[in-house]
Amino acid sequence: xxxxxxxxxxxxxxxxxxxxxxxxxxxxxxxxxxxxxxxxxxxxxxxxxxxxxxxxxxxxxxxxxxxxxxxxxxxxxxxxxxxxxxxxxxxxxxxxxxxxxxxxxxxxxxxxxxxxxxxxxxxxxxxxxxxxxxxxxxxxxxxxx
Amino acid sequence: xxxxxxxxxxxxxxxxxxxxxxxxxxxxxxxxxxxxxxxxxxxxxxxxxxxxxxxxxxxxxxxxxxxxxxxxxxxxxxxxxxxxxxxxxxxxxxxxxxxxxxxxxxxxxxxxxxxxxxxxxxxxxxxxxxxxxxxxxxxxxxxxxxxxxxxxxxxxxxxxxxxxxxxxxxxxxxxxxxxxxxxxxxxxxxxxxxxxxxxxxxxxxxxxxxxxxxxxxxxxxxxxxxxxxxxxxxxxxxxxxxxxxxxxxxxxxxxxxxxxxxxxxxxxxxxxxxxxxxxxxxxxxxxxxxxxxxxxxxxxxxxxxxxxxxxxxxxxxxxxxxxxxxxxxxxxxxxxxxxxxxxxxxxxxxxxxxxxxxxxxxxxxxxxxxxxxxxxxxxxxxxxxxxxxxxxxxxxxxxxxxxxxxxxxxxxxxxxxxxxxxxxxxxxxxxxxxxxxxxxxxxxxxxxxxxxxxxxxxxxxxxxxxxxxxxxxxxxxxxxxxxxxxxx
Numbered sequence: 001x002x003x004x005x006x007x008x009x010x011x012x013x014x015x016x017x018x019x020x021x022x023x024x025x026x027x028x029x030x031x032x033x034x035x036x037x038x039x040x041x042x043x044x045x046x047x048x049x050x051x052x053x054x055x056x057x058x059x060x061x062x063x064x065x066x067x068x069x070x071x072x073x074x075x076x077x078x079x080x081x082x083x084x085x086x087x088x089x090x091x092x093x094x095x096x097x098x099x100x101x102x103x104x105x106x107x108x109x110x111x112x113x114x115x116x117x118x119x120x121x122x123x124x125x126x127x128x129x130x131x132x133x134x135x136x137x138x139x140x141x142x143x144x145x
Numbered sequence: 146x147x148x149x150x151x152x153x154x155x156x157x158x159x160x161x162x163x164x165x166x167x168x169x170x171x172x173x174x175x176x177x178x179x180x181x182x183x184x185x186x187x188x189x190x191x192x193x194x195x196x197x198x199x200x201x202x203x204x205x206x207x208x209x210x211x212x213x214x215x216x217x218x219x220x221x222x223x224x225x226x227x228x229x230x231x232x233x234x235x236x237x238x239x240x241x242x243x244x245x246x247x248x249x250x251x252x253x254x255x256x257x258x259x260x261x262x263x264x265x266x267x268x269x270x271x272x273x274x275x276x277x278x279x280x281x282x283x284x285x286x287x288x289x290x291x292x293x294x295x296x297x298x299x300x301x302x303x304x305x306x307x308x309x310x311x312x313x314x315x316x317x318x319x320x321x322x323x324x325x326x327x328x329x330x331x332x333x334x335x336x337x338x339x340x341x342x343x344x345x346x347x348x349x350x351x352x353x354x355x356x357x358x359x360x361x362x363x364x365x366x367x368x369x370x371x372x373x374x375x376x377x378x379x380x381x382x383x384x385x386x387x388x389x390x391x392x393x394x395x396x397x398x399x400x401x402x403x404x405x406x407x408x409x410x411x412x413x414x415x416x417x418x419x420x421x422x423x424x425x426x427x428x429x430x431x432x433x434x435x436x437x438x439x440x441x442x443x444x445x446x447x448x449x450x451x452x453x454x455x456x457x458x459x460x461x462x463x464x465x466x467x468x469x470x471x472x473x474x475x476x477x478x479x480x481x482x483x484x485x486x487x488x489x490x491x492x493x494x495x496x497x498x499x500x501x502x503x504x505x506x507x508x509x510x511x512x513x514x515x516x517x518x519x520x521x522x523x524x525x526x527x528x529x530x531x532x533x534x535x536x537x538x539x540x541x542x543x544x545x546x547x548x549x550x551x552x553x554x555x556x557x558x559x560x561x562x563x564x565x566x567x568x569x570x571x572x573x574x575x576x577x578x579x580x581x582x583x584x585x586x587x588x589x590x591x592x593x594x595x596x597x598x599x600x601x602x603x604x605x606x607x608x609x610x611x612x613x614x615x616x617x618x619x620x621x622x623x624x625x626x627x628x629x630x631x632x633x
Binding site: 017029033037042045048049053054058060081094105106108113 | 148149265271273278283286287290291295301332364367368371372374377515516519520580581583584
């Protein structure tokens with residue numbers, strides 16, 4: 001046997017296997033991403049840079065009801081920043097309430113339980129039967145108290 | 146203000162935070178790589194800006210860019226007047242073979258592409274996740290609009306679901322960035338999140354390049370960047386992405402401290418602990434578990450006070466909690482039914498824990514069986530690495546999650562479904578330290594024959610623990626393909 005062959009280190013499969021396992025892990029992690037979603041978001045980003053914030057129907061924020069964005073906008077325009085607003089909105093999904101509280105902040109936004117403490121009551125169209133009558137606004141009513 | 150202008154303002158805010166943070170971090174990052182210093186600068190800068198913001202709020206002054214820049218200028222000027230501590234030994238550069246160079250470039254290209262994807266995801270629309278709308282963004286918007294920390298944020302029963310007990314660094318950071326001219330533009334403010342991801346990857350790359358090898362560092366950065374369950378649009382606006390940065394910094398600081406005690410290492414421990422605790426409650430848990438690990442591993446250390454130094458990880462969360470308590474008073478934790486810990490209900494706990502453990506080890510683990518098996522096999526076929534002391538910390542953190550789910554006020558299974566993966570994946574970037582510290586030196590020996598192992602550039606004075614890591618090879622390797630340690 002040639003001397004070079006005698007001194008050659010034993011073949012080890014540990015290194016390639018370790019790298020292969022990391023690649024498997026990386027592929028599993030990367031599978032949470034979808035190419036079409038990236039493409040959609042890239043278009044959305046380009047458009048929003050050119051023409052401003054995307055329309056509610058295009059965003060995840062109002063995925064469940066794009067009209068709700070218009071309603072909240074109308075309530076925000078008609079109530080002062082220091083107001084307390086009761087919102088009567090569907091209980092599900094809970095994003096209805098969270099979006100109202102967030103969009104109308106810093107106003108104090110409460111649900112029906114604290115309606116008596118509010119200086120205005122905003123009723124979304126689907127909840128019209130539950131609230132007091134008020135001034136019509138897009139997709140609902142608003143009553144100042 | 147147009148969206149590009151808003152992006153520019155927020156980017157300026159991030160850059161200003163980085164510069165202010167650098168002026169603080171320079172005192173404890175001597176001996177680290179520039180990449181690590183950049184990561185520490187961002188984390189420190191977010192803390193500095195939060196403190197400056199609180200000062201503005203305390204004086205009833207609306208914070209503006211000029212105010213932040215003036216405060217930053219003072220911080221930088223004071224910092225530059227103080228002599229920086231002696232730099233540690235610079236990292237030794239081994240020759241890089243073409244295979245190693247290629248691997249490095251490939252891995253960094255993967256990480257760069259992944260950052261770009263997350264940036265597109267995060268910035269393409271206003272932040273929308275429920276946690277942003279109901280917790281982090283809501284608090285930030287209220288603070289920004291009222292120029293105060295109104296007591297109703299902590300006491301209004303109508304906001305009972307807004308987690309009034311949560312730390313405030315994320316909302317305060319968003320307010321600070323909004324103050325740089327963009328106003329409350331919740332699309333532009335999302336820029337904070339790719340910035341945090343970039344800092345996280347720089348910290349991973351820098352730490353492992355310094356302690357193990359550049360390929361190990363680039364591997365960790367690439368692997369962490371591909372964690373799209375964490376780096377995706379739904380997590381923009383929450384505390385998960387910043388906490389991933391905090392966990393990496395804290396884990397790296399703890400490993401450095403174990404390797405060599407020094408004032409700089411201790412300062413990094415304290416800074417990372419404060420950063421983590423200010424972000425999430427899980428952050429406090431993580432640093433307390435790290436403290437336990439440091440204390441345990443330092444028990445045989447001949448250096449006096451070394452075990453006590455583990456307290457540095459405990460003090461910042463305790464001080465932070467105390468300050469938060471003074472601010473918001475006592476808060477009930479609506480997520481947890483703590484009466485389950487009362488003796489009369491102890492008998493209910495085993496069944497609940499069993500339910501949670503079964504769900505975690507059953508459904509959740511089964512859905513991730515391939516990556517979990519890959520991790521397990523990888524740990525089996527590779528040699529121990531310098532980050533292995535972190536393994537029990539991660540295990541303990543997940544065990545604590547299981548306990549927390551067991552005492553959930555809601556259906557434990559519902560809680561697991563909603564949160565378990567998210568909060569577990571937050572730990573993944575720090576976990577890549579464990580994985581990639583085991584990567585063989587340079588590139589695997591079967592790929593080429595060069596790549597010198599690297600000596601640890603110890604940023605401190607005293608020698609480290611009498612551990613295998615401190616005395617011998619800093620990297621991992623595979624069981625069948627180990628290399629001898631040689632100083633170049």
